[in-house]
Amino acid sequence: MFLNFKTAVAAIALSAVAGTAFARDLVINFDDLNPGPKKGFEDAVELFKSENPDINVIVNINDREAHKTAIRNFLTADAPDVTSWYPGNRMAPFVDAGLFQPVDDVWEANGFDEDLAAIKATMSRDGKIWGVPYSYYQWGIYYRKDIFDLLELEEFATWDDMLAGCAKMKENGVTPFTIGTKFLWTAAGVFDYINLRTNGYDVHNALTAGEIKYTDPRIKATFQNWETLINECGFVDNHASMSWQDAIAPFANGDAAMYVMGNFSVDGYKNAGLTEDQIDFMPFPVIDASIPPAEEAPADAFFIPANAKNVEDAKKFLAFVARPDVQTQWNKTIGQLPINSKADISDDKFIQEGFALLNAATGLAQFYDRDAPAAMAKAGMEGFQEFMLDTSKMDAVLERLDTVQEEVYN
Amino acid sequence: MADATLHEARSDADPGWFARNKLAIAPWIFLIPALFFFAIYVVIPIFESLWLSLYEWNGLYDADGNSTAVWVGFENYTKLWDDPNFWTSLRNNIAWLILYMLAVPLGLFIALFLNQTVTGMRFYKSMFFFPFVISQVVVGLIFGWFYNPDFGVVGTVWKALFCEETTNILGNVTFNCSRPAPDILSSPEWATYGIIAAGLWPQIAYCMILYLTGLNNVAADQIEAARLDGAKGWKMLWYVVVPQLKPATFIAVVVTVIGALRSFDMIAIMTQGGPFGSTNVLSHYMYEVAISEYGERYGYGSAVATVLFGIMLFFISYFLWRMYQDEKGGR
Numbered sequence: 001m002f003l004n005f006k007t008a009v010a011a012i013a014l015s016a017v018a019g020t021a022f023a024r025d026l027v028i029n030f031d032d033l034n035p036g037p038k039k040g041f042e043d044a045v046e047l048f049k050s051e052n053p054d055i056n057v058i059v060n061i062n063d064r065e066a067h068k069t070a071i072r073n074f075l076t077a078d079a080p081d082v083t084s085w086y087p088g089n090r091m092a093p094f095v096d097a098g099l100f101q102p103v104d105d106v107w108e109a110n111g112f113d114e115d116l117a118a119i120k121a122t123m124s125r126d127g128k129i130w131g132v133p134y135s136y137y138q139w140g141i142y143y144r145k146d147i148f149d150l151l152e153l154e155e156f157a158t159w160d161d162m163l164a165g166c167a168k169m170k171e172n173g174v175t176p177f178t179i180g181t182k183f184l185w186t187a188a189g190v191f192d193y194i195n196l197r198t199n200g201y202d203v204h205n206a207l208t209a210g211e212i213k214y215t216d217p218r219i220k221a222t223f224q225n226w227e228t229l230i231n232e233c234g235f236v237d238n239h240a241s242m243s244w245q246d247a248i249a250p251f252a253n254g255d256a257a258m259y260v261m262g263n264f265s266v267d268g269y270k271n272a273g274l275t276e277d278q279i280d281f282m283p284f285p286v287i288d289a290s291i292p293p294a295e296e297a298p299a300d301a302f303f304i305p306a307n308a309k310n311v312e313d314a315k316k317f318l319a320f321v322a323r324p325d326v327q328t329q330w331n332k333t334i335g336q337l338p339i340n341s342k343a344d345i346s347d348d349k350f351i352q353e354g355f356a357l358l359n360a361a362t363g364l365a366q367f368y369d370r371d372a373p374a375a376m377a378k379a380g381m382e383g384f385q386e387f388m389l390d391t392s393k394m395d396a397v398l399e400r401l402d403t404v405q406e407e408v409y410n
Numbered sequence: 411m412a413d414a415t416l417h418e419a420r421s422d423a424d425p426g427w428f429a430r431n432k433l434a435i436a437p438w439i440f441l442i443p444a445l446f447f448f449a450i451y452v453v454i455p456i457f458e459s460l461w462l463s464l465y466e467w468n469g470l471y472d473a474d475g476n477s478t479a480v481w482v483g484f485e486n487y488t489k490l491w492d493d494p495n496f497w498t499s500l501r502n503n504i505a506w507l508i509l510y511m512l513a514v515p516l517g518l519f520i521a522l523f524l525n526q527t528v529t530g531m532r533f534y535k536s537m538f539f540f541p542f543v544i545s546q547v548v549v550g551l552i553f554g555w556f557y558n559p560d561f562g563v564v565g566t567v568w569k570a571l572f573c574e575e576t577t578n579i580l581g582n583v584t585f586n587c588s589r590p591a592p593d594i595l596s597s598p599e600w601a602t603y604g605i606i607a608a609g610l611w612p613q614i615a616y617c618m619i620l621y622l623t624g625l626n627n628v629a630a631d632q633i634e635a636a637r638l639d640g641a642k643g644w645k646m647l648w649y650v651v652v653p654q655l656k657p658a659t660f661i662a663v664v665v666t667v668i669g670a671l672r673s674f675d676m677i678a679i680m681t682q683g684g685p686f687g688s689t690n691v692l693s694h695y696m697y698e699v700a701i702s703e704y705g706e707r708y709g710y711g712s713a714v715a716t717v718l719f720g721i722m723l724f725f726i727s728y729f730l731w732r733m734y735q736d737e738k739g740g741r
Contacts, residue, residue: 065703094470182596238596253578253584254578254584375706378698382687
C-alpha cells in the first residue's frame with residue numbers, strides 16, 4: 001500500500017516534469033456527443049496527435065445545446081485553444097465582442113482562399129476571416145421514390161412541374177409535403193428555398209442583413225409563391241404540433257410524399273424503416289430560370305478564442321482540419337460533405353447528389369436562423385409558422401416583421 | 411423575585427456588553443446565515459436585474475472580462491409597450507390568474523367529498539393527491555400526449571367518431587376524416603386554455619389537501635349546534651363550514667395566485683410559448699428573450715422580469731398586509 005502510494009506520487013511528479021518539458025497543451029472544445037460525429041472528431045484528433053507527438057491534445061466534448069450555453073462563459077472565463085461553432089450570423093456576437101481572433105494567415109498560408117472558396121464569404125466578417133470549416137450538408141427535397149413511381153412522376157425540374165405533380169398526388173390521396181413546425185426552424189427551410197428560387201442569394205443575404213424590408217415586393221412575391229405551394233400542394237395537418245422527427249411518420253407511412261429537409265434527416269428515414277430504394281433526393285425546383293442557383297448548406301467550423309493560450313498549435317490544428325485527406329475521412333464517418341474542393345466524397349447516393357448540387361451553386365446560404373440575428377430569426381420563424389397555419393394573415397405578418405426588423409437592426 | 415436575584419448576580423460579575431444584550435443579539439446570530447444567502451441569491455439579484463433592465467446587453471463579456479452592456483435608460487420599457495408579444499403574454503397571465511382560481515372551489519368540493527369514513531378512503535385520497543406529487547414537467551408531457559391529434563386520447567376518440575379507416579396509395583392503413591381532429595396545442599385560440607387545464611389538475615389536488623387538513627379542525631360542536639337549528643346542505647356549508655375554513659382558503663388563494671404567476675414549466679414543456687408566441691406568459695417570455703437560443707437580450711428580458719416582479723409584489727404585499735391584520739386581530 002505504502003509502496004504503491006510512493007510509486008504513484010513518483011509517477012505523477014515524473015509526468016508533471018515530462019509535461020512541462022516536452023508537450024505543449026492544446027485544449028479543444030467540441031460540440032457533438034452523437035456517436036457518428038464524436039467518432040469523426042476523435043479519429044481526426046488521433047491522426048493529429050500521431051502527426052504532432054509533441055502536442056498534448058486535451059479534448060472536451062459536450063452536447064450541442066449545452067455547448068451553446070457554455071461557450072458564452074468559457075470564451076471569457078476559461079478559454080480553450082480551439083472551439084467548434086457556427087459561421088454566419090451565429091459567430092457575429094462573439095466576433096463583435098472581440099472573443100474570437102482572425103485567422104486570415106491560416107487561410108493564406110494553406111491556400112484555403114481557393115480550396116474553401118465557396119464558404120469564404122460566410123466565414124468572413126468586418127473584412128477578416130474568423131474560422132475554418134470542416135463539414136457541411138445540403139438541403140433539398142427528400143421524396144418517396146416508390147410513390148413517385150406508382151404515380152409515374154419524375155423529379156420536378158420546375159415549379160410548374162411540381163404544382164402539376166402535387167395535383168396528381170392529391171387526386172390519389174397523397175399529401176404532397178410533410179413538415180413539423182413545432183420548433184419553427186423547419187418552416188424557415190421552406191421559406192429560404194422559395195426565397196432563394198424567387199429572388200436569389202443576394203436578396204436572401206440582404207434580407208437577413210436587414211437591408212430590405214419584409215413588405216418589399218420581392219419578399220411579398222416569395223410569400224405569394226409560398227401561398228401557392230400551400231394551396232396547390234399543401235402540408236400535412238397538425239404540423240404545428242410535430243417536431244421534425246414526428247413528421248417522418250406520415251412520410252414513412254406513405255401518407256405524404258415529400259419533405260424539405262437537410263441531409264441529416266436520412267438517418268431518421270432509415271430508422272423509420274425506409275430503405276435506400278424507397279427514398280431519393282431532388283434539388284428544390286427552379287421558379288425563375290434567370291436566377292442563378294443557390295442552396296442551403298449550413299457549415300460547422302472551428303474557431304480560435306481571443307484568450308487562447310496556445311495560438312500557434314491552434315492554428316496548426318485549424319490548418320489540419322481543412323486538409324483534403326482529413327476532410328475526406330471525417331465526412332465519410334459523419335455522412336456529410338467535405339468543404340475542401342480537393343477532398344473526396346463517400347459513395348453514398350445522397351452525398352453524391354449533394355456534392356454535385358453544392359458544387360454547381362453560386363451561393364451557399366447558412367440557413368435563415370444562422371444568417372439573421374437571433375431576435376429577428378425568432379420573430380421571423382414565428383411569422384412563417386403563423387402564415388403556414390393561416391395564409392390570409394400574410395400582410396399582418398409581414399408588417400409585424402418590419403417592426404421587429406427596425407428594432408433589431410436599428 | 412427570580413429576576414432580581416439574577417440581575418444582581420450579573421452586575422456582581424460585571425458582565426460584558428455581549429452578555430447583557432444576549433437576548434437581543436441571539437436571534438440575529440441565528441439569522442445571519444439565512445440573511446447572508448437570502449441577500450446573495452434573492453435581494454441583490456433583484457436589484458441587479460432592475461439595474462440591468464436599463465441596459466442593452468447580449469450577455470457577453472469581452473476578452474478582458476469587461477461587460478459589453480450599453481446604457482439605454484428606459485428604452486427597453488418603451489419597446490415593451492409596443493411589443494405585441496408582451497401584451498399577449500400579459501393577457502395570458504391574466505387568463506391564468508382568473509382560471510387558476512377555479513382550483514380553490516374545486517379543491518374544496520373534492521375535499522368535502524373525500525372527508526368521510528368509507529373503507530379504502532386513504533387510497534382514494536392518495537389517488538386524488540397523486541397529480542400534485544408528480545413533477546409539473548411530467549404533467550405537461552402527459553397532457554401534451556393526451557391532446558395529440560395523431561396518437562393522443564383526443565385524436566383517438568376523434569378518429570372513432572369522425573374518421574374512417576382506409577388504405578393509402580402504398581396499401582398502408584391510414585385515416586380519412588370528415589373533419590380534421592382538433593389540434594388544441596397548435597391553435598392560437600385554444601392552446602392557452604389547454605395548458606391551464608393541465609395546470610389545474612395538480613393545483614386542485616394541492617387545494618384539496620389544504621382543505622382536507624382544514625376540515626379536520628372544523629369544530630364538531632358548531633356543526634351539531636347548526637344542525638339542531640335546522641341548517642342543512644348549502645346553508646350549512648356556506649354559513650358554518652366555510653367560515654371555519656378561512657385560514658385554509660387564504661393559503662389556498664395565495665398558493666394559487668403565486669402558482670398562476672410563475673407558471674413556466676407547463677408552457678416550456680407543452681408549447682414553448684407557441685404557436686407563434688400565443689401561449690407565452692411573462693415568465694416564459696422573459697426566458698425566451700433573455701436565455702433561450704434565440705434570445706440573448708438580457709436587458710430586455712430584465713425589463714419583462716421587472717414588470718412580472720411588480721405584479722407579484724402587488725399581490726404579495728396585499729397578502730402580507732392581510733396576514734398582518736389578521737395577526738393583530740387575533741392577539
